[in-house]
Amino acid sequence: MTTRSLLVGPFNRVEGDLEIRLDVKDGRVAGARANSPMFRGFEAMMPGKDPMDALTITPRICGICSISQSSAAAAALGDAAGRAPAPQGALAAAIMHGIENLCDHLTHFNLFFCADFARPAYAGRPWHDRAVTRFTAMEGSALRACVEARAQILHIVGLLGGKWPHTLAIQPGGVTRAPGPRDRIRMKSTLAAFRRYLEGTLFGASPEAFAGLDTGAALCAWDKGDAGLFMEIAADLDLAALGPGPGRYLSFGAYPMADGRAMAAGTWDAHGLHPLDTAAIREDLSHAWMLGETAHPAQGRTVPDEDMTAPAYSWCKAPRLAGRTMETGAFARQVIDGHPAARDLAATGSSVLARVAGRLLEIARTQCMLEQWVAALDTGARFMDDVVLPPEGSGEGLVEAARGALGHWIRIEQGRIAGYQIVAPTTWNFSPRDANGTPGPVEAALEGAPVGAQEDTPLSVQHIVRSFDPCMVCTVH
Amino acid sequence: MNILWLQSAGCGGCTMSLLCAETPGLFDLLGDAGLHFLWHPALSEQSGGEVRALLADIETGEQPLDILCVEGSILTGPRGTGRFQMLSGTGRSLLDWVTSLAPRAQHVVAVGTCATYGGMTAAGGNPAGATGLQYDGHEPGGALPADFRARGGLPVINVAGCPTHPDWVTETLLMLAADDLGAASLDSLGRPLFYAESLVHHACPKNEFYEYKASAEKPGQIGCMMEHLGCVGTQAVGDCNIRGWNGGSSCTRAGYACINCTAPEFEEPHHPFSQTPKLAGIPVGLPSDMPKAWFMALASLSKAATPRRLSENAVADRIEVPPTIRKTGK
Numbered sequence: 001m002t003t004r005s006l007l008v009g010p011f012n013r014v015e016g017d018l019e020i021r022l023d024v025k026d027g028r029v030a031g032a033r034a035n036s037p038m039f040r041g042f043e044a045m046m047p048g049k050d051p052m053d054a055l056t057i058t059p060r061i062c063g064i065c066s067i068s069q070s071s072a073a074a075a076a077l078g079d080a081a082g083r084a085p086a087p088q089g090a091l092a093a094a095i096m097h098g099i100e101n102l103c104d105h106l107t108h109f110n111l112f113f114c115a116d117f118a119r120p121a122y123a124g125r126p127w128h129d130r131a132v133t134r135f136t137a138m139e140g141s142a143l144r145a146c147v148e149a150r151a152q153i154l155h156i157v158g159l160l161g162g163k164w165p166h167t168l169a170i171q172p173g174g175v176t177r178a179p180g181p182r183d184r185i186r187m188k189s190t191l192a193a194f195r196r197y198l199e200g201t202l203f204g205a206s207p208e209a210f211a212g213l214d215t216g217a218a219l220c221a222w223d224k225g226d227a228g229l230f231m232e233i234a235a236d237l238d239l240a241a242l243g244p245g246p247g248r249y250l251s252f253g254a255y256p257m258a259d260g261r262a263m264a265a266g267t268w269d270a271h272g273l274h275p276l277d278t279a280a281i282r283e284d285l286s287h288a289w290m291l292g293e294t295a296h297p298a299q300g301r302t303v304p305d306e307d308m309t310a311p312a313y314s315w316c317k318a319p320r321l322a323g324r325t326m327e328t329g330a331f332a333r334q335v336i337d338g339h340p341a342a343r344d345l346a347a348t349g350s351s352v353l354a355r356v357a358g359r360l361l362e363i364a365r366t367q368c369m370l371e372q373w374v375a376a377l378d379t380g381a382r383f384m385d386d387v388v389l390p391p392e393g394s395g396e397g398l399v400e401a402a403r404g405a406l407g408h409w410i411r412i413e414q415g416r417i418a419g420y421q422i423v424a425p426t427t428w429n430f431s432p433r434d435a436n437g438t439p440g441p442v443e444a445a446l447e448g449a450p451v452g453a454q455e456d457t458p459l460s461v462q463h464i465v466r467s468f469d470p471c472m473v474c475t476v477h
Numbered sequence: 478m479n480i481l482w483l484q485s486a487g488c489g490g491c492t493m494s495l496l497c498a499e500t501p502g503l504f505d506l507l508g509d510a511g512l513h514f515l516w517h518p519a520l521s522e523q524s525g526g527e528v529r530a531l532l533a534d535i536e537t538g539e540q541p542l543d544i545l546c547v548e549g550s551i552l553t554g555p556r557g558t559g560r561f562q563m564l565s566g567t568g569r570s571l572l573d574w575v576t577s578l579a580p581r582a583q584h585v586v587a588v589g590t591c592a593t594y595g596g597m598t599a600a601g602g603n604p605a606g607a608t609g610l611q612y613d614g615h616e617p618g619g620a621l622p623a624d625f626r627a628r629g630g631l632p633v634i635n636v637a638g639c640p641t642h643p644d645w646v647t648e649t650l651l652m653l654a655a656d657d658l659g660a661a662s663l664d665s666l667g668r669p670l671f672y673a674e675s676l677v678h679h680a681c682p683k684n685e686f687y688e689y690k691a692s693a694e695k696p697g698q699i700g701c702m703m704e705h706l707g708c709v710g711t712q713a714v715g716d717c718n719i720r721g722w723n724g725g726s727s728c729t730r731a732g733y734a735c736i737n738c739t740a741p742e743f744e745e746p747h748h749p750f751s752q753t754p755k756l757a758g759i760p761v762g763l764p765s766d767m768p769k770a771w772f773m774a775l776a777s778l779s780k781a782a783t784p785r786r787l788s789e790n791a792v793a794d795r796i797e798v799p800p801t802i803r804k805t806g807k
Binding site for chain 1: 484486487488489490491492493494496497498499502503504505514516517518519520521522523524525526527528529552554555556560561562563564565566567597598600601602604605607639640695696697721722723724725726727728729730731732733734736738744749750751752794795
């Protein structure tokens with residue numbers, strides 16, 4: 001039996017800082033510890049500030065999920081005020097948020113994830129030459145096409161929100177700019193151009209055809225566009241068997257609007273679908289460099305342990321739902337929303353393949369939803385309602401970022417922020433161990449991953465970690 | 478020229494914004510100017526051991542370094558150790574890495590207001606001890622001393638903005654590659670003048686409202702946001718409304734206040750971001766270079782002369798009263 005330990009970092013092509021410590025036995029990962037090695041302390045900055053300042057400060061937690069943070073803050077403030085945004089304002093906010101999520105998935109697939117398939121380590125595989133042409137970091141033709149398409153579709157966020165990232169357009173009462181007929185026409189044109197990119201490049205067919213795949217087998221057999229190239233690679237490398245998740249999925253429900261959420265909220269496990277109960281969330285601090293007790297985020301505090309005392313090994317808290325780890329993200333969202341191909345894949349569990357496939361399904365579905373939403377914009381309607389915040393109160397803001405469930409919890413006392421807690425998607429997926437010693441989802445997913453005798457930064461580990469699309473700047477915040 | 482890009486304590490948004498560069502896109506734009514990344518944490522293939530080897534070669538001088546870009550503030554906490562941000566896999570803080578690598582570079586570029594002055598990471602009592610590369614807020618001297626000069630002779634080039642406009646970063650890099658950026662190209666806070674010599678106010682579509690002090694009173698109204706809604710575009714440097722963001726827009730074009738995100742300590746305005754502080758009903762912050770007495774006199778005069786079109790539109794959420802059509806010619 002051979003045993004060694006590896007420290008993997010700097011771990012790039014993830015958003016932010018990540019370090020993974022691996023115990024390797026007989027060529028397999030026997031144990032993994034995920035460290036989020038950066039602490040900025042956004043939650044600790046908030047007390048004493050005007051509650052509306054959360055709209056300026058919290059988006060700056062993250063430059064890739066900025067609108068998600070913005071939407072969660074607006075929702076938490078609206079909840080504290082007991083008010084919903086103007087319906088058309090919520091629709092405009094959903095359009096901006098949908099564009100961000102779409103771009104995040106696109107960036108992940110092309111820039112962060114697939115670049116690894118171009119590595120020399122895969123030379124000789126039947127698909128390697130094509131992977132080099134399409135996916136080589138900064139050079140590949142797929143990357144370049146993606147970056148151009150992404151920059152153009154973000155013009156829609158420009159029109160509605162002024163800039164991306166870090167717009168201040170999304171507020172508890174709606175959005176700050178009422179789009180006119182000319183804006184709606186321009187957004188339609190931009191979406192038509194993006195559809196052309198999806199049809200010609202990513203899917204090689206209409207997004208409806210891809211989103212309409214209704215079995216796991218049909219999804220995995222897709223053979224057109226870059227999505228088809230990925231499926232070919234995934235089959236050859238058996239990515240369906242790599243990086244199993246906990247089999248428990250969480251979604252807060254995406255795109256809250258006047259008539260409900262466009263994608264369902266809830267949890268899913270071997271027993272099926274369950275309603276969401278955020279009262280059962282606790283953040284465990286046993287292995288985080290944090291002082292204090294396990295608490296619900298409405299009562300949580302953020303006090304760093306400046307001595308970084310063992311057994312803690314990360315700045316990340318460990319959120320648990322009813323005491324259990326949960327996987328969150330696009331695949332979880334599609335499973336909970338009832339997409340038949342996602343449900344089919346979930347029967348055998350999440351995996352590197354399933355997580356990437358979940359994002360591709362969601363890109364296709366989001367394009368179709370965005371087209372409907374832009375068509376539904378009423379350019380004569382109100383986009384902002386008055387919302388007056390109470391001097392005392394509390395609020396919960398729940399949204400779905402690209403990477404999964406994002407919650408903000410605010411407490412207001414004497415007109416000022418008294419407490420502010422954030423639980424981000426990657427906080428769930430990349431949490432450290434809890435008091436029971438249960439590893440977080442990515443830590444568990446890494447166990448059993450193959451490690452070559454010469455590898456110091458194992459490729460299997462890179463695939464598994466990146467399949468979660470971690471956003472480490474959100475994780476600790 | 479080669480570029481090493483490090484992400485220290487920020488949100489990564491300046492890189493995400495950089496990828497929005499257009500006509501041509503980022504990779505062509507840099508490539509055409511002979512610029513390439515030795516390593517970028519979001520874009521490069523190399524991970525883990527490959528990166529540690531590269532950093533070691535730069536540190537020993539084996540690998541020459543032309544441009545060091547740092548995105549994000551530098552964390553000095555807890556207690557001056559920098560351990561609030563360790564560069565993963567290396568056992569060393571970003572503070573340690575950046576102070577070691579900066580003297581190796583021909584040019585050092587701080588990308589974003591976190592890297593330049595501390596930025597949002599330094600808000601709310603600065604719990605992690607965030608500082609900029611060569612400034613700590615307004616004060617010269619940050620992670621690097623005030624008298625630091627890169628090998629090429631320049632201080633840290635401060636491409637401030639939260640986030641940075643993609644063109645501010647690419648044009649700075651392209652000017653360095655063309656040997657077209659010297660000390661005289663920077664303002665007194667180290668910001669490239671090509672964007673810092675303009676004010677956000679310039680080409681703001683609310684300028685006519687501003688001229689007549691026809692003000693928005695609530696979010697969503699299209700009048701000038703200086704009097705009530707916290708807008709400091711008349712004091713903030715940046716060509717945001719001249720150049721346009723994401724296809725031609727800007728903060729004020731989208732109906733929310735300019736918060737002066739290119740400036741040191743913008744993160745702590747000492748009032749709510751979206752409210753204008755006032756003394757005896759008069760906004761405290763005056764437009765740059767404007768004598769107070771003149772501003773007061775002009776404001777009261779123009780307010781008295783505000784046409785109905787502007788006073789009504791200012792508090793509407795879209796244009797309700799169009800301009801009067803005058804007959805031209807005979």
